[in-house]
Amino acid sequence: MSERDEIRQRKAEELRSRLADGQKTDDAVTDQSDPVHVESADHLDELVAEGGVVLVDFYADWCGPCKMLEPIVTDIAAETDATVAKVDVDAQQRLAQQYRVQGVPTMYLFADGERVEQMVGVRGKDELVSLIQQYA
Template sequence: MSDSAEANDAAGTSTTEPVHIESGEHLQTLLTEEDVVLVDFYADWCGPCKMLEPVVADIAAETDATVAKVDIDERQALAQENGIRGVPTLLLYANGELAERMVGVQEKSSLVDRIEQHG
């Protein structure tokens, strides 16, 4: 692991791959520390979520946005707090504020455009 990757890990974030959210506090820390955060609420049993997974991974690797993943089965309270009624649901935050809510599979180009608008 490179020094910069270790520094990212020490800070709890990595811009090249999705960050799996462990708690509401963990998510709040990301939203506070990062300029643009794309939060993917998903479930392992969800077919459309599996279709979206490589797109979300590409977004993490190819954009300046931090990508966070929230398993709604493991983090039910967090899903409820965010009004998640179906998966996949993507929440795009800019400067700690909710900028967009997208439900269902999204095109990569559309997501990149939306991230760049808020970046």
């Protein structure tokens, strides 16, 4: 078992334990069927390091195309095994600069911790799901 798998297993066991005890889960543990709102560069690094397929949507609240993409991204989070992360470029300017985001929406796809795709602009659900399945 790889270190990554051990971490996943440990986190899953911790979550099951907390839920069984009736404890409220903390914000770090999210329902994978919802997009994860990234709070820092370290937070994004953790999501990517967990492995699997991670779709990162760099967006802005004032961006019309980003608003068009939002329901697609939400559906993908609910309907695939990929982790979907959302990065507000206004709140996370340094992170957006680090990833050389020059226009929004910009999406990155990671597979097993490696950046495999970069897309700028709105993409259709079928195209995104197909990409995710390609790397799953």
